[in-house]
Amino acid sequence: MADTAVAHEGHTSSTGISNVKLGMWLFLGSECLLFGGLISTYMLYRGRVSNGPTPEQVYDIPFTSVSSFVLLMSSLTMVLAVSAAAKKDDRGTNLWLVVTALLGATFVGGQVYEFTAFYNEGLGFTTSLFGSSFYTLTGFHGVHVTVGIIMLMALVAINKRSRVPGSKAETVEMIGLYWHFVDIVWIIIFTLVYLIPV
Amino acid sequence: MAIIERPAPGTTLVPALAPSAPAITPARTFGALRRPVATTGWKSWLFTVDHKKLGLMYGATALFFFIIGGLEAVLIRLQLAAPEGKVLNADLYNQMFTMHATTMVFLFVMPMAAGFANYFLPLQIGARDVAFPRINAFGFWCLLAGGIVVNLAWFFGGAADGGWFMYAPNSGPVFSPSHGVDFWALGLQIAGIASLTGAINLIVTVLNMRAPGMTLMKMPIFTWMITVVQFLLLFAVPVITVALFLLTFQRSFDAKFFDVAAGADPLLWQHLFWIFGHPEVYILVLPSFGIISEVLPVFSRKPLFGYPFVVFSGAAIGFVGWGVWAHHMFASGLGPVSVAVFSLATMAIAVPTGVKIINWTLTMWGGKLVFTTAMKFAVGLIILFTIGGLSGVTHSVAPSDTQQTDTYYIVAHFHYVLFGGAIFGIFSGFYYWWPKMFGKMLNERLGSWNFWLMVIGMNLTFGPMHILGLQGQPRRMYQWTEARAGEGFFNLGFWNLIASIGSIILTLGVLFFLINIVVTARSKVRAPLDPWNARSLEWMTSNPPKEHNFDSIPHVNHLDEFFHRKYEEDPTTHTMREVATAEQVLAELEKNADAHIHMPSPSYWPIVLAAGMPVVALGVIYSIPVAIVGGLIMLYAIYGWALEPATAPAIDHDESSSNGHNGHAVGASHG
Amino acid sequence: MTMHTTEHTAASHGDSAHGGAEHAEHGMSTRGYINIALILAAITALEVSTYYVDFGPLFLPALLIMMVVKFFMVVSYFMHLKFDNKLFSWMFYAGLFLAVGVYVAALGTFHFFLR
Numbered sequence: 011m012a013d014t015a016v017a018h019e020g021h022t023s024s025t026g027i028s029n030v031k032l033g034m035w036l037f038l039g040s041e042c043l044l045f046g047g048l049i050s051t052y053m054l055y056r057g058r059v060s061n062g063p064t065p066e067q068v069y070d071i072p073f074t075s076v077s078s079f080v081l082l083m084s085s086l087t088m089v090l091a092v093s094a095a096a097k098k099d100d101r102g103t104n105l106w107l108v109v110t111a112l113l114g115a116t117f118v119g120g121q122v123y124e125f126t127a128f129y130n131e132g133l134g135f136t137t138s139l140f141g142s143s144f145y146t147l148t149g150f151h152g153v154h155v156t157v158g159i160i161m162l163m164a165l166v167a168i169n170k171r172s173r174v175p176g177s178k179a180e181t182v183e184m185i186g187l188y189w190h191f192v193d194i195v196w197i198i199i200f201t202l203v204y205l206i207p208v
Numbered sequence: 209m210a211i212i213e214r215p216a217p218g219t220t221l222v223p224a225l226a227p228s229a230p231a232i233t234p235a236r237t238f239g240a241l242r243r244p245v246a247t248t249g250w251k252s253w254l255f256t257v258d259h260k261k262l263g264l265m266y267g268a269t270a271l272f273f274f275i276i277g278g279l280e281a282v283l284i285r286l287q288l289a290a291p292e293g294k295v296l297n298a299d300l301y302n303q304m305f306t307m308h309a310t311t312m313v314f315l316f317v318m319p320m321a322a323g324f325a326n327y328f329l330p331l332q333i334g335a336r337d338v339a340f341p342r343i344n345a346f347g348f349w350c351l352l353a354g355g356i357v358v359n360l361a362w363f364f365g366g367a368a369d370g371g372w373f374m375y376a377p378n379s380g381p382v383f384s385p386s387h388g389v390d391f392w393a394l395g396l397q398i399a400g401i402a403s404l405t406g407a408i409n410l411i412v413t414v415l416n417m418r419a420p421g422m423t424l425m426k427m428p429i430f431t432w433m434i435t436v437v438q439f440l441l442l443f444a445v446p447v448i449t450v451a452l453f454l455l456t457f458q459r460s461f462d463a464k465f466f467d468v469a470a471g472a473d474p475l476l477w478q479h480l481f482w483i484f485g486h487p488e489v490y491i492l493v494l495p496s497f498g499i500i501s502e503v504l505p506v507f508s509r510k511p512l513f514g515y516p517f518v519v520f521s522g523a524a525i526g527f528v529g530w531g532v533w534a535h536h537m538f539a540s541g542l543g544p545v546s547v548a549v550f551s552l553a554t555m556a557i558a559v560p561t562g563v564k565i566i567n568w569t570l571t572m573w574g575g576k577l578v579f580t581t582a583m584k585f586a587v588g589l590i591i592l593f594t595i596g597g598l599s600g601v602t603h604s605v606a607p608s609d610t611q612q613t614d615t616y617y618i619v620a621h622f623h624y625v626l627f628g629g630a631i632f633g634i635f636s637g638f639y640y641w642w643p644k645m646f647g648k649m650l651n652e653r654l655g656s657w658n659f660w661l662m663v664i665g666m667n668l669t670f671g672p673m674h675i676l677g678l679q680g681q682p683r684r685m686y687q688w689t690e691a692r693a694g695e696g697f698f699n700l701g702f703w704n705l706i707a708s709i710g711s712i713i714l715t716l717g718v719l720f721f722l723i724n725i726v727v728t729a730r731s732k733v734r735a736p737l738d739p740w741n742a743r744s745l746e747w748m749t750s751n752p753p754k755e756h757n758f759d760s761i762p763h764v765n766h767l768d769e770f771f772h773r774k775y776e777e778d779p780t781t782h783t784m785r786e787v788a789t790a791e792q793v794l795a796e797l798e799k800n801a802d803a804h805i806h807m808p809s810p811s812y813w814p815i816v817l818a819a820g821m822p823v824v825a826l827g828v829i830y831s832i833p834v835a836i837v838g839g840l841i842m843l844y845a846i847y848g849w850a851l852e853p854a855t856a857p858a859i860d861h862d863e864s865s866s867n868g869h870n871g872h873a874v875g876a877s878h879g
Numbered sequence: 880m881t882m883h884t885t886e887h888t889a890a891s892h893g894d895s896a897h898g899g900a901e902h903a904e905h906g907m908s909t910r911g912y913i914n915i916a917l918i919l920a921a922i923t924a925l926e927v928s929t930y931y932v933d934f935g936p937l938f939l940p941a942l943l944i945m946m947v948v949k950f951f952m953v954v955s956y957f958m959h960l961k962f963d964n965k966l967f968s969w970m971f972y973a974g975l976f977l978a979v980g981v982y983v984a985a986l987g988t989f990h991f992f993l994r
Contacts, residue, residue: 029417036407036412039443047451048450051465054989060470075930079923085919089956089957135462138464190957197949201945442974530977531980534988543988
């Protein structure tokens with residue numbers, strides 16, 4: 011990832027794999043326990059509505075299905091960006107990164123809309139255990155997507171200034187891993203939170 | 209002589225220390241600031257990414273908090289020395305035991321282990337730095353920031369007062385109205401970042417940056433135990449992160465998570481806390497197991513007995529440690545099935561621990577034992593930890609545990625395993641590695657005083673607590689009364705007094721250690737190169753090591769490589785005979801010194817990024833706009849960090865040196 | 880989890896070139912990625928259909944199986960875990976299975992699965 015000749019030479023690694031990639035996978039392994047905790051909290055509390063609406067009353071499955079589909083497809087565009095970067099195709103990389111970021115932004119926009127709609131229907135963060143745990147879980151996920159969008163846009167900006175084609179290929183791959191991870195977390199949330207009724 | 213191509217002392221205006229080292233001027237501005245270039249003075253510490261400097265900074269911070277936590281403990285014991293103690297009021301007493309435990313666990317033992325790991329892990333595997341040096345620096349500053357935030361509460365209306373495991377709903381705003389718990393939760397959150405980044409960093413370092421020939425099963429045992437600990441941290445820290453977030457959301461933003469009136473289940477906190485908390489126990493003690501597994505062979509003049517068993521039992525402890533958390537909750541009404549399952553798992557975890565104790569004992573068996581202070585502490589650990597381990601087995605039996613829960617018996621147990629285990633190992637490490645870190649040996653006479661006062665003090669303090677607990681004295685009770693103290697041998701007053709006297713003796717022991725540090729620092733006597741006749745790679749370099757650790761990276765053929773370079777087996781008599789002195793081994797390495805060594809360059813960004821975090825924390829507690837300012841500081845730091853390469857670019861070096869393509873870079877990546 | 884320690888010199892020509900070679904070996908073409916995405920989309924459609932059509936007793940197991948299939952398809956193909964160094968799989972699955980294990984056990988103590 012470091013873009014100087016100095017950093018590249020003598021890249022001695024006992025396993026032959028890159029430090030950054032190994033570090034990223036370790037981080038994702040760790041994130042499993044973070045989201046696991048949040049999902050478990052939601053699962054335990056989803057039926058506990060002492061006040062305000064129940065999940066069935068607020069969830070809009072068709073709407074969430076569309077935004078889930080958008081996020082799922084952003085994984086395809088992300089992998090196309092990674093693939094283009096590996097081929098040193100900077101134009102293609104940037105194009106797919108921007109598309110990925112736009113799809114991600116659509117998802118986050120959908121989430122903002124959803125939160126607003128739920129709030130108007132009487133489900134606040136402090137309304138019930140269901141409200142607290144729902145907003146915490148999906149909010150954490152939304153923050154992860156937002157961080158991903160910022161990284162994607164920053165990457166496009168850096169890529170445009172780079173003179174060596176494909177020099178950021180590993181960075182693209184790392185952000186790709188992060189992006190896909192955020193997507194698979196949503197795959198689980200979509201089923202456990204939205205599709206399976208209490 | 210190796211040329212380290214990194215920002216040399218000063219710029220061209222100041223003559224460089226090594227005349228051959230090329231002066232480096234940062235050619236480009238990254239983000240907003242030019243690279244720091246100081247190699248001496250306070251700036252060289254503030255902006256360093258050198259794992260050894262960071263290791264020492266971890267150690268110094270931990271030692272400072274050890275003293276704070278120790279003073280808190282003494283106050284607790286003074287309060288309990290006599291009936292109806294008046295030293296502390298009930299509220300202050302609650303803060304005192306909460307902060308004593310928090311400080312000792314999160315701000316002393318963990319960072320001290322991190323310090324040893326930082327300093328010695330790269331040396332033990334023949335690396336020149338860790339995989340992500342800047343993230344390493346960031347981790348240290350997070351720890352310091354976290355420690356400060358947790359303790360700031362003392363000055364803002366009172367520290368956290370819910371006990372170190374902060375059970376809900378007692379930790380909620382109703383029962384703990386001061387901001388203490390808020391500071392506690394956010395401070396630990398920040399310190400947790402240090403643990404998580406450190407874990408990723410050290411695991412990558414161990415897997416990717418070993419010297420040629422050093423397979424996993426040739427790694428020194430300390431490195432192995434630290435690796436197991438990093439995996440525990442990697443997976444345990446996110447769990448406490450979730451718990452702390454829930455708590456913060458509840459307290460600061462009125463979420464309902466532990467609000468029983470809204471139907472919440474307070475056991476959720478207990479589960480999240482102990483899913484983290486039990487691996488945490490092994491996070492605290494395994495580094496010390498690693499240290500004494502280095503010390504015992506050296507001072508028994510024998511290799512470690514059953515190295516693979518020690519490795520795998522360590523890994524087994526790490527693994528089984530995930531399946532026993534609910535034994536902290538036997539009294540909470542989990543139901544018979546859960547209790548039976550966790551009870552069995554807890555009994556099972558005693559097995560790998562027993563394996564280790566047997567290995568250590570057999571390492572000493574028939575050896576030529578040398579009772580230096582380091583060795584005394586190591587042997588002390590074996591005995592005291594065994595006592596603590598045995599009382600631990602009595603907890604695994606659920607019916608017996610129900611009687612012991614929340615009594616001083618529990619306090620006795622975990623102080624035997626944590627003081628007698630973790631802290632004795634750390635002290636063993638101090639005496640063993642001091643000459644390596646500072647080039648001077650700690651005074652052995654003072655060390656002897658240090659050791660014996662600590663052994664006597666600790667047994668007098670924590671031994672009677674077994675009796676107190678079985679007599680029913682609850683932990684966290686701020687006063688006891690003469691009327692209910694009982695009579696004769698089991699009189700609570702007598703044993704409380706003994707425990708308090710013990711804590712004073714213990715304090716004296718620690719004082720001797722501090723005196724020893726000062727005496728050693730003032731002494732002019734330099735330590736010999738290989739004072740203990742040691743076995744592992746960290747001793748195969750100068751005292752203290754050079755900035756680049758090794759002149760040339762050694763090729764490793766054996767477990768205990770350094771020993772095997774000094775000694776060979778005589779084919780006729782089958783005894784080991786010395787074939788080279790430590791000096792000769794080092795001279796050999798120096799002969800093949802690498803011409804060009806690229807070390808990672810210092811950076812401003814780790815400390816700037818970490819400095820944003822306490823601002824965010826204070827903002828969450830007092831005013832959200834402040835949190836936004838903190839967030840902006842962090843964004844700015846991330847921006848500068850992202851644009852700055854980990855190693856100074858070629859353009860910063862002299863023309864002549866940037867041609868050195870046959871050199872060995874440290875292997876550090878963008879981090 | 881044993882590895883051979885080899886002095887690694889192949890990667891010394893820069894990460895990008897190395898990374899490029901790595902992807903070429905994996906042999907996933909753009910076409911392949913699109914196929915995976917189509918399968919994922921189809922499964923998602925099937926998942927959503929459970930909201931409209933009554934699947935009876937198959938409802939819960941079907942949803943969970945589809946979730947798991949989607950999860951592992953993204954991990955294996957989009958994240959390359961199937962083709963990559965086994966060490967990555969070890970690291971990630973250690974976290975994943977540990978998370979599933981401890982949290983399922985914790986929920987179990989709440990009698991979550993008996994309700």
